[in-house]
Amino acid sequence: MEGVSTMRKSVVFFTVLLALLIISPLARPQTAPPKSGDANNQNAAPAAPADVDDWGHPVIAPTKGQKPAPAPRHDISGIWDPGIDPIRVIGVLGASAMPEDGKPQHQLPYTPLGREMLNRTKPTSGDRTVLPAETNDPVVFCDPQGMPREDLYELRTLQILPTPKSMVILYQFGKIWRVVWTDGRELPKDPEPRWFGYSIGRWEDDYTFVVQSSGIDERTWIDRAGRPHSGDLRVEERFHRVDLDHLELTVTIDDPKMYTKPWVALDRVPFQLQKGDYDVREMLCSPTDFAEYNKLIGNPVSERDGK
Amino acid sequence: MKGRFLLCVALGICVLTLSLPLLAHHGNSAYEMEKSVTIKGTVTQWIWANPHCILQLDVTDDRGQVVQWSAETENPSSMVHYGYTKQSMKPGDQVTVTVLPAKNGKPIGRIVEVVLPNGQKLAGRGIQGPTKADDYPKP
Numbered sequence: 539m540e541g542v543s544t545m546r547k548s549v550v551f552f553t554v555l556l557a558l559l560i561i562s563p564l565a566r567p568q569t570a571p572p573k574s575g576d577a578n579n580q581n582a583a584p585a586a587p588a589d590v591d592d593w594g595h596p597v598i599a600p601t602k603g604q605k606p607a608p609a610p611r612h613d614i615s616g617i618w619d620p621g622i623d624p625i626r627v628i629g630v631l632g633a634s635a636m637p638e639d640g641k642p643q644h645q646l647p648y649t650p651l652g653r654e655m656l657n658r659t660k661p662t663s664g665d666r667t668v669l670p671a672e673t674n675d676p677v678v679f680c681d682p683q684g685m686p687r688e689d690l691y692e693l694r695t696l697q698i699l700p701t702p703k704s705m706v707i708l709y710q711f712g713k714i715w716r717v718v719w720t721d722g723r724e725l726p727k728d729p730e731p732r733w734f735g736y737s738i739g740r741w742e743d744d745y746t747f748v749v750q751s752s753g754i755d756e757r758t759w760i761d762r763a764g765r766p767h768s769g770d771l772r773v774e775e776r777f778h779r780v781d782l783d784h785l786e787l788t789v790t791i792d793d794p795k796m797y798t799k800p801w802v803a804l805d806r807v808p809f810q811l812q813k814g815d816y817d818v819r820e821m822l823c824s825p826t827d828f829a830e831y832n833k834l835i836g837n838p839v840s841e842r843d844g845k
Numbered sequence: 846m847k848g849r850f851l852l853c854v855a856l857g858i859c860v861l862t863l864s865l866p867l868l869a870h871h872g873n874s875a876y877e878m879e880k881s882v883t884i885k886g887t888v889t890q891w892i893w894a895n896p897h898c899i900l901q902l903d904v905t906d907d908r909g910q911v912v913q914w915s916a917e918t919e920n921p922s923s924m925v926h927y928g929y930t931k932q933s934m935k936p937g938d939q940v941t942v943t944v945l946p947a948k949n950g951k952p953i954g955r956i957v958e959v960v961l962p963n964g965q966k967l968a969g970r971g972i973q974g975p976t977k978a979d980d981y982p983k984p
Contacts (some may be wrong), residue, residue: 822895839953
């Protein structure tokens with residue numbers, strides 16, 4: 539049991555913090571969002587976009603420092619935002635629990651076949667990065683990320699919607715969805731491969747929803763760093779409801795053809811619950827947009843002789 | 846040609862050499878990771894799109910030659926957290942941009958910072974931008 543003095547200090551600290559959090563939004567100037575086509579208001583300060591979504595609605599950041607409310611049972615529904623940490627969440631160096639950063643502890647346990655397949659991939663990130671015009675990353679040609687990469691690269695806002703027989707997960711990145719069947723079925727044996735595979739899920743305990751996926755198209759990369767997988771890949775996802783406002787995702791890769799043992803690709807990445815009216819921005823791979831990007835940046839920056 | 850271009854970049858603009866903390870092998874190997882260049886020019890286009898936003902600006906050297914630069918950021922969903930919007934810049938705006946320049950000497954870069962006509966600064970994510978929701982710049 540804490541001493542009274544320590545407890546009082548904690549109360550004072552949290553009270554002050556709460557007061558500051560309440561005051562700070564009021565101190566922000568109330569700027570109307572700019573209208574598109576607004577005639578040359580060059581001298582006006584742009585609106586604070588971190589506070590306004592694409593509908594012009596204010597986005598209230600979750601307050602910090604409050605005691606977390608208890609997790610509801612058997613419930614991972616909601617709109618979940620993991621933030622934008624480039625290593626841990628966006629996965630710029632590959633699966634964030636085992637990034638491709640050259641460190642020995644992050645070397646994956648490749649089989650000989652796994653290493654051979656790894657060397658065929660030419661990623662634009664991580665230790666083996668190549669120039670944009672030299673990559674064979676399927677995603678830059680707007681192929682689907684598929685599984686497990688949808689969890690391991692550009693993991694953005696998720697919306698989880700339970701139905702009587704499934705859990706549907708909507709992903710901001712790529713604007714895709716997955717259906718995880720909860721009706722007790724087994725994974726199909728030797729099915730037609732899908733980019734996103736086939737998924738089943740069940741509650742392991744009151745707060746942990748575990749998903750198994752297989753039947754994944756071999757063309758997908760495991761992550762941005764170009765780690766390979768075979769048709770035998772099994773992916774386990776553990777969605778753990780920590781408290782009312784937090785969810786954690788852990789992803790494990792199991793592919794005996796490519797890796798001598800299973801490895802954890804994502805380790806308890808935290809998500810914060812958003813309000814029900816939180817607008818999720820669109821993030822799509824548009825071939826037209828990519829062609830424009832390659833014309834202006836990707837191709838010229840890859841030219842080797844500077845001409 | 847390349848030498849003249851490099852001279853144009855050096856003259857009449859401020860060249861900053863920053864010691865940037867490296868995220869090992871982060872992102873694109875096409876850019877210089879350990880030095881940046883600051884250019885001033887007139888916006889010709891601000892493309893607010895996936896995969897990356899692109900700022901195009903005309904930079905005039907001391908001989909009056911105009912070089913079109915293309916400077917990229919991250920995607921819009923990330924950039925809103927650094928203060929950017931679709932309306933942040935428009936053709937005609939005079940801006941000052943600090944970039945990590947392309948290794949091959951082309952007028953292409955990855956944005957580290959933009960200073961808008963009204964003096965407001967926008968950080969590119971680059972290497973040093975905020976990385977967590979908690980660190981979004983406050984107006």
